[in-house]
Amino acid sequence: LTGQARPPTRPGPSSRGSESGGRRSNQRTVWFLEVFFPTTDRLETISNTDNVFEGSAHMRKGMSGAIQEHGYGSMRDRLPASQTDGLVGTKVTTEDFKACDTVASGRVSISGKRNLAIIRSGQDWLDTTPKERELYLETMHPPVLTKGMNFLRDYGEEVGCYSCHFMDIVDPVTTKADKDRAFGLAYFDDLSSLERWCKEHPTHLAISGGFYQYARKMQNNVTLRVFHEVMVLEPEQQLFENRLRRFTPVQPSIW
Numbered sequence: 001l002t003g004q005a006r007p008p009t010r011p012g013p014s015s016r017g018s019e020s021g022g023r024r025s026n027q028r029t030v031w032f033l034e035v036f037f038p039t040t041d042r043l044e045t046i047s048n049t050d051n052v053f054e055g056s057a058h059m060r061k062g063m064s065g066a067i068q069e070h071g072y073g074s075m076r077d078r079l080p081a082s083q084t085d086g087l088v089g090t091k092v093t094t095e096d097f098k099a100c101d102t103v104a105s106g107r108v109s110i111s112g113k114r115n116l117a118i119i120r121s122g123q124d125w126l127d128t129t130p131k132e133r134e135l136y137l138e139t140m141h142p143p144v145l146t147k148g149m150n151f152l153r154d155y156g157e158e159v160g161c162y163s164c165h166f167m168d169i170v171d172p173v174t175t176k177a178d179k180d181r182a183f184g185l186a187y188f189d190d191l192s193s194l195e196r197w198c199k200e201h202p203t204h205l206a207i208s209g210g211f212y213q214y215a216r217k218m219q220n221n222v223t224l225r226v227f228h229e230v231m232v233l234e235p236e237q238q239l240f241e242n243r244l245r246r247f248t249p250v251q252p253s254i255w
Contacts, residue, residue, distance in 0.1 A: 112238030160193025
């Protein structure tokens with residue numbers, strides 16, 4: 001995952017020669033990298049469709065048939081590493097947030113944590129029928145799914161979640177979020193913390209319970225596509241870095 005926070009605004013052609021339009025305001029931009037290098041024994045993914053693939057599924061050599069075990073407990077069972085490793089995580093401390101470069105460089109690198117648990121869970125309602133689309137948007141996406149992701153974002157420390165972002169897929173040309181696809185990306189201190197949130201917390205119980213009601217109303221003829229990817233990583237399989245840059249005012253001639 002790479003990104004930019006608060007990008008600078010370049011002056012448009014109509015304001016290029018003006019005193020105000022020819023300058024960039026003094027502002028800061030943060031560029032960040034979040035890169036993972038999972039081995040196959042520390043990655044699992046499932047989907048409710050076998051003809052549209054997401055993320056790591058594009059690297060598949062094959063697929064299993066339909067499975068019944070797709071609840072919170074089966075994540076661990078599908079990770080080969082769990083057969084010989086308890087996958088116990090380590091907590092983040094203030095010592096983990098020391099810059100690896102000089103302060104002047106603006107670069108900050110955070111060391112990976114043992115058995116960091118990562119989940120990316122996605123939804124695709126682009127090809128749903130009008131009836132199902134209306135049902136999904138009225139009963140699932142904003143009411144329960146967004147609420148659950150916002151809880152992890154704002155109060156995640158209560159359940160061992162370091163970070164959660166609920167993101168829309170955007171068009172690479174127009175940058176509009178009109179693809180009817182979204183995913184949540186969350187980092188947990190331990191796989192067991194993720195399992196407990198799924199099993200016990202009201203926000204996830206509302207998501208899972210809401211989906212069962214949704215499927216029942218559709219008589220199990222669901223065209224909504226969903227998937228998830230779960231990784232439990234060693235420290236050397238994680239790269240977190242950001243760089244803070246300050247943009248100062250410049251004269252119009254530089255453009």
